[in-house]
Amino acid sequence: MSDKQSPEEREEKKLPPEDESYISEDKQKEILQKYDPESNTRDLSGMIKHVVFFGLLAFSLFQLYTAVFGQYTAYIQRSVHLGFALSLIFILFPMRRRKGARHKVAWYDYILALLSIGIGAYWPIMYDDLVFRIGRVTELDLIVGILAVILTLEATRRAVGMPITVIGILFLTYGFFGPYFPGFMRHRGQDLDSLIQLMFYTTDGILGTPIGVSATFIFTFLLFGSFLVKTGVGQYFNDLAVSLAGNLTGGPAKVAIFSSALQGTISGSSVANVVTSGSYTIPMMKKLGYKKEFAGGVEAAASTGGQLMPPIMGAAAFLMVEFIGGVTYWEIAKAAAIPALLYFTGVWIMTHFEAKRIGLKGLSPEEMPDRKEVLKKIYLLTPILAIILFLLVGIPTMQAALYGILLTIFVSAFNKETRLGFKDIINALVDGARTALAVAAATATAGIIVGVVVKTGLGLSLANGLVSASGGNVLLTLFFTMLAAIVLGMGSPTTANYVITSTIAAPAIITLLMVDEPAGAAVPIVVALSAHLFVFYFGIIADITPPVALAAFAASGISGGEPIRTGFNAAKLAIAAFIIPYMFVLSPELLMIDTTWSELIWVLITAIAGMIAIGAGLIGYWYRKLNWIERIITFVTGIALIYPEGFTDLIGAAVFIILFAIQWMSREKKTKKPQTA
Structure with a gap:
């Protein structure tokens, strides 16, 4: 009975406060x-x-x-x-x-x-x-x-x-x-x-x-995801994330990042991802000491990033195969892998610096699950890994999904708790179809948009208009295209989001990158992939970009934080998503197409170092607190490292090493400072 009493009544009766770590199923459904x-x-x-x-x-x-x-x-x-x-x-x-x-x-x-x-x-x-x-x-x-x-x-x-x-x-x-x-x-x-x-x-x-x-690929993969959910893999993602990251500095925030990246492999919705994993991670973050808006922002940024994560990418990857042409599903998943990992690395770095800044630790040993017991169920991830392997060896996409469903049923039989009976299989089929309803409606309406664009030539007209408005400047054209993709992506699900942005905004980038090519020349795969992934990223990021930031608003419904402030926190944490697309357009090595390992490793090193510097500058902490001048210098250094140009990389690397050394020595000095009574 006491659980239903108001906070005032509980305080008056000297009862302990309610356990905020529990988000009821009714509350989740309401959000x-x-x-x-x-x-x-x-x-x-x-x-x-x-x-x-x-x-x-x-x-x-x-x-x-x-x-x-x-x-x-x-x-x-x-x-x-x-x-x-x-x-x-x-x-x-x-x-x-x-x-x-x-x-x-x-x-x-x-x-x-x-x-x-x-x-x-x-x-x-x-x-x-x-x-x-x-x-x-x-x-x-x-x-x-x-x-x-x-x-x-x-x-x-x-x-x-x-x-x-x-x-x-x-x-x-x-x-x-x-x-x-x-x-x-x-x-x-x-x-x-x-x-x-x-x-x-x-x-x-x-x-x-x-x-x-x-009606083909997406539905089959949604069924695959529905069967996976029936095995309890969603909760296992949370358990695995806690066992691996819970005891790190600011552990619950890193659990949210890890868990949401895994959830993204089976979820096609940022909001659903937020509610599924956020109901578990946000209360943990608040309990540890993170502010409501920051906790909600972490979950919103991580859950939105789940839509960028191969192999599923919110089901948009299947559409890319059809829209780009001449490219395999595996090539798209491979090209999206490093940008997605850099995105989550950026969010991870910033949550780490925030935890250090306010002095947060990880979960205590008593709060940690038994890692051995958790790892005993690692077999639940076998179907996801198998899907990647099937696609890698060239098995057709829809056939790979069917094999994934059969493997999920087989793997579930290893444990009585996860075993799928006849009733579970029927319910998985029903749940998969229910999930597909909105996707079918969204893609049908997206077809209306595509039809008009193709018939009227609007895509090419808008592309020429954007390039003309920017005076042919690469960065300015990319900036205008980014704004268009964010506006077009607001409030749209992942599949429709991609269709709209790729049809209307992507041609501008392709036109710009092909400006020196003869008329009618075939568009190289690297150009097409760069353009389509660019608009896809910014269309997805609309979910955490105020004023229409549905993922952030859903996270605020769980955290109790202010929605717009939660949205700004999420956008700040997802700063990598506002930078990485520029990187792979200007430096296609990140897409692992026509590049050498040495080029790829150098780009990765400078990109990660740049994300560390940008994260420290935005949070205001590295090995110690940074003043405003240090924050600006550190942020600019990060931009120099990330910008794919040899000269800026060298300057950025030199300044980064100096800043790192200063921070490290400050930390050592602080550590060795004698204690006073």
């Missing part, structure tokens, strides 16, 4: 529903609950069937995928976020769900007729196409959020009213018939590449 639209589902009961359950199961079984026995034609595979997703979204996600709307399905949602089934079935039923008269739409086609666009946008608003929905509507408006736009944005426009034909009767709109990837 997720507030900041993550994907979690804002109805709590259904009765017959409709069973209907949804079997609908989700059928969705997964359809996807598994086509993954094993071969996919249908693009139009059929993608439209059935869309029909499943839209119909289930209208039943599961209420129109408004009201408590009363969470327990029963409104009558109009049943109608919308039935219409969605019709939309999904239209291509399979009418396939021969539609292919025969391709390029012409009948009145029925037009009605079905209009419904498909409206239902897609509304389902996306419910399951994903308003930002991407608004962007989709704006692009449709741009496609229709093209002649009325000024300057380089003007185009001849599309009439209603042409626009609807583009959106639903070609593979350049709703049924385009984004939802094609969702």
